Amino acid sequence: GGEELDRRIHAAREALGERLVILGHHYQRDEIIKYADYRGDSFKLAQLAAKRPEADYILFCGVHFMAESADVLSQPHQKVILPNPAAGCSMADMANIAEVEECWEMLHETLGEDAGIIPVTYMNSAANLKAFCGRHGGIVCTSSNAPGVIDWAFKQGKRVLFFPDEHLGRNTATAYGIKDEQMVVWNPKDPMASEDAEEELERSKIILWKGYCSTHMRFSLEQINKARAEDPEVKILVHPECRREVVAAADLYGSTEYIIQQIEQAPAGTRWGVATEINLVHRLAQEHPEQSIFCLDPIVCPCSTMYRIHPAYLAWVMEALLQGEVLNQVSVDEEIAHWARVALERMLALAA
Numbered sequence: 001g002g003e004e005l006d007r008r009i010h011a012a013r014e015a016l017g018e019r020l021v022i023l024g025h026h027y028q029r030d031e032i033i034k035y036a037d038y039r040g041d042s043f044k045l046a047q048l049a050a051k052r053p054e055a056d057y058i059l060f061c062g063v064h065f066m067a068e069s070a071d072v073l074s075q076p077h078q079k080v081i082l083p084n085p086a087a088g089c090s091m092a093d094m095a096n097i098a099e100v101e102e103c104w105e106m107l108h109e110t111l112g113e114d115a116g117i118i119p120v121t122y123m124n125s126a127a128n129l130k131a132f133c134g135r136h137g138g139i140v141c142t143s144s145n146a147p148g149v150i151d152w153a154f155k156q157g158k159r160v161l162f163f164p165d166e167h168l169g170r171n172t173a174t175a176y177g178i179k180d181e182q183m184v185v186w187n188p189k190d191p192m193a194s195e196d197a198e199e200e201l202e203r204s205k206i207i208l209w210k211g212y213c214s215t216h217m218r219f220s221l222e223q224i225n226k227a228r229a230e231d232p233e234v235k236i237l238v239h240p241e242c243r244r245e246v247v248a249a250a251d252l253y254g255s256t257e258y259i260i261q262q263i264e265q266a267p268a269g270t271r272w273g274v275a276t277e278i279n280l281v282h283r284l285a286q287e288h289p290e291q292s293i294f295c296l297d298p299i300v301c302p303c304s305t306m307y308r309i310h311p312a313y314l315a316w317v318m319e320a321l322l323q324g325e326v327l328n329q330v331s332v333d334e335e336i337a338h339w340a341r342v343a344l345e346r347m348l349a350l351a352a
């Protein structure tokens with residue numbers, strides 16, 4: 001039962017002491033987040049790992065690409081553990097290295113070797129895609145710093161190839177002033193399908209990979225209209241992985257860290273309709289009873305892969321550590337880690 005698991009996790013936690021740090025992503029459920037030494041978005045958590053060199057083990061309560069980034073940015077002696085190895089990210093899986101390399105080749109065949117394409121990958125991607133960006137003059141972005149990264153990329157070249165999330169790419173490019181007709185969607189399953197594909201690519205400024213977050217795709221313009229009809233004062237706060245029309249209709253949009261910050265700074269009595277993962281929305285509602293916070297999607301489901309981190313996995317991997325056994329370690333190949341770090345460090349240099 002829950003109490004027994006809780007007792008086992010606390011006992012293992014005590015025994016492991018400073019050798020273990022537990023990181024919890026904002027989208028984790030309360031039964032997990034309560035054990036986290038730190039909470040954050042993927043990027044903040046990956047950086048935190050490196051700042052705790054006394055911790056030999058980093059227990060990453062989140063999804064696979066996040067654990068990979070933590071491994072890339074952590075110190076060589078640190079081991080990163082993903083409690084349940086089946087916790088992936090369906091959006092991150094929508095782009096793989098073979099497809100991205102094929103796309104890169106086709107784009108250069110069509111546009112020529114001086115196409116001036118800068119690859120930009122969202123943090124939500126496998127380490128080998130970050131490494132691809134590192135090798136080809138590109139960069140990583142998060143939902144917090146995407147505007148600054150896009151600006152950097154356009155100063156380096158003529159075009160951007162953005163993967164894997166079409167919507168973050170489109171929302172960021174729109175805010176940057178790129179017109180719809182300068183955006184092309186790249187479907188890796190059927191590239192160059194359109195009759196006008198060549199012309200579209202010639203005039204493109206940004207090529208958007210056809211990937212999406214199934215949790216954020218649940219939000220719609222109808223939900224926003226309904227919320228406003230019921231309460232004209234309601235503030236609509238959405239994540240940039242939502243569709244363009246949802247972001248366009250919102251009062252505010254931004255990353256998880258931005259959403260949290262907006263709510264923390266708002267006066268008592270503020271009423272919010274929020275479009276992001278339900279565990280974060282519920283937690284914000286609990287932590288801010290002085291405001292009214294609801295999720296725009298009435299039939300909410302949590303992110304199904306984040307949900308795969310269950311307390312039983314924590315107990316299992318922590319007890320194994322006490323026996324000297326490292327289970328479910330996420331370890332990125334040294335060559336890939338090197339180039340992924342190049343792309344991540346370009347992003348870090350921008351923030352500095």
Ligand code: CIZ
Pocket residue numbers: 025040041042043123124142143144239254255256257
């Ligand atoms: O990068 C992250 O942590 C995710 C998945 C979302 C966000 O906005 O922080």
